[in-house]
Amino acid sequence: MNRQKTFGKKIGIEKFSRVSIAKVRWERIRNLKNLEFIIDVAHLAAEERNVSRFNSNFFSKFSENDELHLPWYIILPESKIKSLFDLLVSFLYLYFAFVIPFRIGFYSHSTNEELIPHETIFEVALLIDILFNFFCAYYENSVLIYDLKLIAKKYLLNRFILDTIAIPPFYILNSNLYWLKISRVLRVNLFLRWIENSTLTKNIINDTLLKDQYTKDLFFKLLYFVQAVLITCHCIACIWYYIATLNFDTPDNTWLLGAEYPITDLYIRSLYWTAVTFSSVGYGDITPKNNGEYIYAMCIEFVGIMFFAYLMGNVSNYLSNFQLTDETANERERELERWLLMLDGFRHDKTMPQQLTMRVRDYFHGCWSKDNSYICSSDFMLKLPYALREELKEFLFNDVIKKFSIFFENMNKHLVYSLASLMKHKWIKSFETIISKGNKSIEIYFINTGSVMVGRKEVGYVTKLLSGSYFGEYSLFKVPYDFDFTAEGETSVFYFPIIDFKTWIKKCEFNYYSFALLSYKRHLYFIKEFDKTYNTTDDNEAFQDERFEEEVFNETLSPEEEDEFNILLEKIKEPEPTGCTPEEKDKLLNKIKVQAKEIDKLQKMYESDIMKIINAVELMTNGKNQAAYELLTEI
CATH class of the missing domain: 1.20.58 (Methane Monooxygenase Hydroxylase; Chain G, domain 1)
Structure with missing residues (x-):
């Protein structure tokens, strides 16, 4: 009887222990599921609000003044x-x-x-x-x-x-x-290596001869290969004659057969034997005559066989790689062509005009060639070491940075390259309004080609921004523009969102006071030019053309303007609105509640299944396999 009680207590303790362990494990599972749910909700909210996620490795500290002071x-x-x-x-x-x-x-x-x-x-x-x-x-x-x-x-x-x-x-x-x-x-490879890597020749090769990287690699591999073949054949020919000189005591017992030739003829004959033997042709007109020459000839034949096997394998590999590289390079083009083909077959009653198809194709090719964000979002770019990535960015964006040097002034290199990599390109039609009066710009624009007029459409324009200038940055103050910005002709512009600009200057700890002051002064300049042109009784005021950005630097703010600027400066520091309307908040909360109910339901189901598994194990321990099997089938 005591044994039965002891056994029952033991079973009860084991059952309690199993239940405790199961609850602990379930608690971990529930925490993980909750964490996964929170992450999913956060990702969804980030995507709905267009919040960017950045790679932390991208924000290494880098200052333009970090120069090495070398001995x-x-x-x-x-x-x-x-x-x-x-x-x-x-x-x-x-x-x-x-x-x-x-x-x-x-x-x-x-x-x-x-x-x-x-x-x-x-x-x-x-x-x-x-x-x-x-x-x-x-x-x-x-x-x-x-x-x-x-x-x-x-x-x-x-x-x-x-x-x-x-x-x-x-x-x-x-x-x-x-x-x-x-x-x-x-x-011997030093000369070709110098041609390949020297800054004196690299630009000439890249700009005029080999614009494609794969073609360049293949070209230099071919040069290295030809050089290796020439120097190898030269050395084999020299050793072939050297072996003959080791038997000068018995000149008839060498491949020379005792004949005497000038040095030039001897070298040509040795090189001829090398080419014939190395290529496994073997005409038999020059043959070995002693053991040393026999052994050397056999070695050269084996080397020649391995060499040509290696050559054929590499040629096949190069051809397959070339085809693969060509397919990879044209992947976007093929996707575009499939889409155009689908558009062409969308209407069965008419065919898309060839001219329209070409315009669509040219547009996308132009966007791809000038969309820097596509380049810098590549996984290859993110995997590069920081220093090498910055060097590559300098090569890619140096001309853009020089063109818009006024905008990038006083910014460190890391911030400059990061902003340049955000730039996208688009064409503005002639007399198309880019920013309208009374509206805030959500993007900063950089004029690549063409010009943009500043003024009011209903009154007139007072100044013109030329290539190399920028506009739209005044919306950093979160106030609408007092003017219209209209393209004078077909204009090419780069642009990136203001919200991304604010994110980067905060991330790079950029002191934007001078930048904001210049932006405010530029806006005052537009106002003064407009008032001087249209709010005056003098009818001889002319259209102000080709104003230079440097004129704004020397102007001093009045006390009233200084106060207004300080108020606007505080607005930059204000956090951006989430952009979530009350309806969106309610929708998100309802979604969270539904997900929470599903998690509770899932939790109860898991707890029930765990208890059934524990009971089934106990039944099998007591020999009740049939009951345990029926219990497991319910899970």
Whole structure:
């Protein structure tokens, strides 16, 4: 009896423990579900209010004044003098890559142990290059490394030993020591690398020859490949003759068959044998005659087979990559063409005019070419390191920043590039009003081409904003404009939302006092010009044309204007309205209530199922498998 009570208590404790654990687990599940629901509601509210979400990595601190104060002896990678010296060094390595194997192969038994005058001068230049390498900064993960210890460590671990051994003229002691210079053949790529990476040639190549990045990569890979083939065949030919010189005691037992030829003919014959054997053609007119030549010929044949297999694989890979790249580059164009095709088939009774189709296509191509936001919203842009991303933005937007330098004045680089990346482009029709009197602008506009007249349509216009100017920024004060802004002719403008501008200046901690003061002065300037032109008895007032932005800087505010400006300045600091109407709030609250009821219902269902599972486990423990199975089928 006591055992039964003890067993019953034990079962009760285990049941209570299981229920407690189940409740704890359910509490965690419920918290996660509530959190997921809150996140979904927040995302929905953000999308309804057009609230942007930003990548925190995008807001690294960056100041325009953050310049590196480097020691005078540090050589920057971008130095033009260094670039020209590197060109000279690359020429020397290209020269040695062909001369050293040739001299080893064809002059190893006839070289006098004397200094070679012109090569001595070349060696001095290469020695200077070795010294420069200890003071030349380099980039690592887009960060400039200019510490002398790190520079020296990198160079000592990479090329220092081979470069240094090749400098001294050991061949004056023994002609066979000329082999110590053979490591310079490995530096033959320096010339092509200089052409590919030098700032002196990069712009010419990008602007005139290779405007497509994939074509550029393919072009340089082809050049590297051709250079590798030439230098490899050259070295094989030189070694082929060198093997023959090792058997000069028995000249009839070599591929020369005892014949004597000039050096030029010997080199041509060696190069001919290399081409025939390396390509696996094998005409048989020049054949090996001793064991050394047989072994060497077999090695070259195997290398040739592997080389051409590698070549065919790469050609196939390049062609497939080219097709894939072409498909990726034209993805948007294909989507546009499918949409145009769908429009063309929408009306069965008539066909879309070809001219209209071309206008639609040209419009989208123009938007894609000038929509900076598409470029900077790319995942590739966001994945770049900060420094490299800023450098890329400078390349993309430098011309825009220079054109609208008055607007971007006193802003740090990070803010400037971020705002430039928000710019979108559109065309304004002739005499189309961009901002109407009595309305607030929701965007800031930048005039790319054309001009915009400022005034009142019912009275007249008083001034004209030309290319490089901007307008719409006065709405930062949350007050409507007193004027109409109308395109004089067909005008090209860039624009971005004011709310995004306010978000960025807050995020970058930009002191916008000077910017706001200039905006206020510009508005006063428009008012004064209008009053001077239309609120005066003098009929000789002319239309004010081509006003420059700099005129506004020198004007001083009166006390009344100063007070008005301070009041407007406080309005900028006011938080933006949520834009949520009472109806939208009620709709959102009702939606939250419905979701809460569904969560409660789901919670009760989960609790019921958990209890059924616990009871089923207990039934199976007591051997009541049938009852447990029936209980589980109810879940």
